[in-house]
Amino acid sequence: MATFVTRAQWGALAPLEVSGTITPQQGGVVIHHVDAVKVAEAHHTDCAAQVRSIQNFHMDANGWSDIAYSHLACVHGSLFEGRGEYVRTAAQGTTQGNDDWYAVCALTGGTGGDYDVITPELIDAIRYGITRLRSSGGAAPAITGHRDHHSTTCPGNVYAHVVTGAVNPGGGPLPYPGVSFRQPPSLAHASVATWQLRMNSAHGYSLTVDGRYGPGSDAACRGFQSRKALTVDGVVGPATWNAAFAPS
Numbered sequence: 001m002a003t004f005v006t007r008a009q010w011g012a013l014a015p016l017e018v019s020g021t022i023t024p025q026q027g028g029v030v031i032h033h034v035d036a037v038k039v040a041e042a043h044h045t046d047c048a049a050q051v052r053s054i055q056n057f058h059m060d061a062n063g064w065s066d067i068a069y070s071h072l073a074c075v076h077g078s079l080f081e082g083r084g085e086y087v088r089t090a091a092q093g094t095t096q097g098n099d100d101w102y103a104v105c106a107l108t109g110g111t112g113g114d115y116d117v118i119t120p121e122l123i124d125a126i127r128y129g130i131t132r133l134r135s136s137g138g139a140a141p142a143i144t145g146h147r148d149h150h151s152t153t154c155p156g157n158v159y160a161h162v163v164t165g166a167v168n169p170g171g172g173p174l175p176y177p178g179v180s181f182r183q184p185p186s187l188a189h190a191s192v193a194t195w196q197l198r199m200n201s202a203h204g205y206s207l208t209v210d211g212r213y214g215p216g217s218d219a220a221c222r223g224f225q226s227r228k229a230l231t232v233d234g235v236v237g238p239a240t241w242n243a244a245f246a247p248s
Contacts, residue, residue, distance in 0.1 A: 224240070
């Protein structure tokens, strides 16, 4: 079980103000990482100082009221309290993302093959953060990566663990996000991008990963439903979502 480190324990500064209303029941939890270079601390005794430095950067350089994230997870298995539950984030890069989604940041970084080791303890800490945000913060089941909301490579190599469902508390496939996708599309939705990426990586499609459920996604859905002996209606509901994210 991950260890929870309170703001007082890691030496957080008081927020300049409490951010506005958040509606996490309309979104869920977004996973982040720190940077495109390796940042994981070799010794756990240095992790609190790292979190303090992130808070200082967010407040001093970016002018934000506090550290951007709801919680932060280290490779040693600790979850550091960030803004916490029912506080709007500043991490997603979009107004809607910050309004509707919590943020858990892995204290990792790098690119491609030159990336910090993603430890079982890190995954456990991320899961613990998601569990807290669901049970105490009203977060919807959806789990996405920062790249599903904004043009970025974040959360780096951690993203594969998002898409496979490894960060889902208890393991197993990513849970159905609680909203069905169908034609004609409404506004872009981060969970559509997660589904599109899964269809490409696990089922051989070549969808544009843009979060919009357009004609191409509809056609792919119908073909997939036919292959899986599901009702062919072009709607990504619970059965189609679960089939897409079932272990290969």
